Structures are given as C-alpha cells and as structure tokens.
Amino acid sequence: MQSPVNASGKQTPKRAYDARRRRQLADEALHTVRARARELFLAKGFGATTIAEIARAAGVSPETVYKNFGGKPGLVRAIYEESLLGAGGAPAEQRSDLAQLTTNDPAALMEQLGRFTTEVSPLGAPVFLLIRDAAAGGDAAMAALLAEVDDARYRRMLHNARQLVGRGLLRAGLDDTEAADVMFTCTAAELYETLVLKRGWSAERYGTFIARTLAANLL
The missing domain is CATH 1.10.357 (Tetracycline Repressor; domain 2)
Structure with a gap:
C-alpha cells in the first residue's frame, strides 16, 4: 500500500508513530491485565479466580489473556517476574x-x-x-x-x-x-x-x- 499523496503531488511518509503507538497500547493493555490479575488472585486465591474475571476487569477478551500468558499459571509467573523488578x-x-x-x-x-x-x-x-x-x-x-x-x-x-x-x-x-x-x-x-x-x-x-x-x- 502506497503512502498518501500531499497537495504538492509528493508522497508523504506513512505516519511512523502508528506501529509504536499500537505497541504502546498493547503493552499498556497487558500491564492492566497483570495488575487486575494480581488484585483478583490476592483477593480470591488462585483456584477461585477465572480468566474470564481477569479479562473483564482488565477490559480485554479472554483470548487476549490466553494468547499472551497461556492461562493462569503463565499469568502468575508474569506477575511474579514483574514484582522482582x-x-x-x-x-x-x-x-x-x-x-x-x-x-x-x-x-x-x-x-x-x-x-x-x-x-x-x-x-x-x-x-x-x-x-x-x-x-x-x-x-x-x-x-x-x-x-x-x-x-x-x-x-x-x-x-x-x-x-x-x-x-x-x-x-x-x-x-x-x-x-x-x-x-x-x-x-x-x-x-x-x-x-x-x-x-x-x-x-x-x-x-x-x-x-x-x-x-x-x-x-
């Protein structure tokens, strides 16, 4: 797909921030998932907390959680590793x-x-x-x-x-x-x-x- 053409007839570069902005938004969403998961896990325990609850609290789909963390154990691992920072x-x-x-x-x-x-x-x-x-x-x-x-x-x-x-x-x-x-x-x-x-x-x-x-x- 070509870059758009401006009034002078020259192509203008595709907005370079798009990819960075998407990555930033994705990182922020995953940070929110970890934060909401931490709150729920510590309040309710591992067994009583569901991926559906975590996804709902974070404003993402359950599929997003599974895709990025592979389920509850992977999510707990990510939360623990983040805490060590x-x-x-x-x-x-x-x-x-x-x-x-x-x-x-x-x-x-x-x-x-x-x-x-x-x-x-x-x-x-x-x-x-x-x-x-x-x-x-x-x-x-x-x-x-x-x-x-x-x-x-x-x-x-x-x-x-x-x-x-x-x-x-x-x-x-x-x-x-x-x-x-x-x-x-x-x-x-x-x-x-x-x-x-x-x-x-x-x-x-x-x-x-x-x-x-x-x-x-x-x-």
Whole structure:
C-alpha cells in the first residue's frame, strides 16, 4: 500500500508513530491485565479466580489473556517476574548487581541490600505465597512454578555470594555456599509473611532487620 499523496503531488511518509503507538497500547493493555490479575488472585486465591474475571476487569477478551500468558499459571509467573523488578526506574536486580560491584564498604552494602528487600518483598512475597498455597492445594502447574522460582532465587543468591566473596567483602573463611544460604533465608517470602503479614512490621523495619541479619552473619 502506497503512502498518501500531499497537495504538492509528493508522497508523504506513512505516519511512523502508528506501529509504536499500537505497541504502546498493547503493552499498556497487558500491564492492566497483570495488575487486575494480581488484585483478583490476592483477593480470591488462585483456584477461585477465572480468566474470564481477569479479562473483564482488565477490559480485554479472554483470548487476549490466553494468547499472551497461556492461562493462569503463565499469568502468575508474569506477575511474579514483574514484582522482582521493584519500584525503581531500573530493575532491582541490575541495581543490586551494580551496588555489589561498586560499593567498597561491606556494612553500607548490607544496608543497600536491606533497602532492596524493603522495595521488592512487598511486591514479590505475596505472589510467592500465592504460588505456594496453590501448589499445596494440589495444582501441578503451580507446584512446578514453585520449584522453578525457588531454584531461580537460590541461583540468584549464589550469584550474589560469589560476587561478594570474590571481592573479599565477606568474613574471612566464609564460602559462597554458606553466604548464599544466608541470603536465601533472608529473602524467603515466609520470613516476610511471619514478620510483616503476621506480626505487623512495616516494610522499612523489615528491611532494616534484613540488613542487620545479613551483616551479623556475613561480615
């Protein structure tokens, strides 16, 4: 299809923003799907929430949800992965890596890691607990997702530990496996559940506790 011709008889370029605008609208629609799905899943639980409800709340068709997420387990995976980005501009994982590579004061680094926990846990922990509870209820897809996200979190903590051990920022004699275990424990959603959801701690108090716990066990 040719571009339209203007009054001078020259072809005018097809409006370049069309494709970008369509992509932007599609991304916004998928963001809305994830947001509405998160609200419904956390309010009603995994089993009681339907794709039809999510689609209706997001203003899209059920087919759009299935096409982009493949069903409820894929949608929960997408929500969980989005939560790990944190609330800052750059993904929290990137900012964490940068801090670990550039901060030379171990105590200051533990404080930074505590702040990342303050940022990410309120977003990610409730979704992890949703996955855990659905898996405990017998949903095979969610059990597989639970194993996958737990393994990914451990591998991430081992990556962190190896960076810190390699830079000589941790206590002498502490190997990367033990350091990873400490970090894995401190980032467990169950710990957030105990102190924040059950005991009523603020996210800030929780982050400070994590920073002090990391420092006490790693430095």
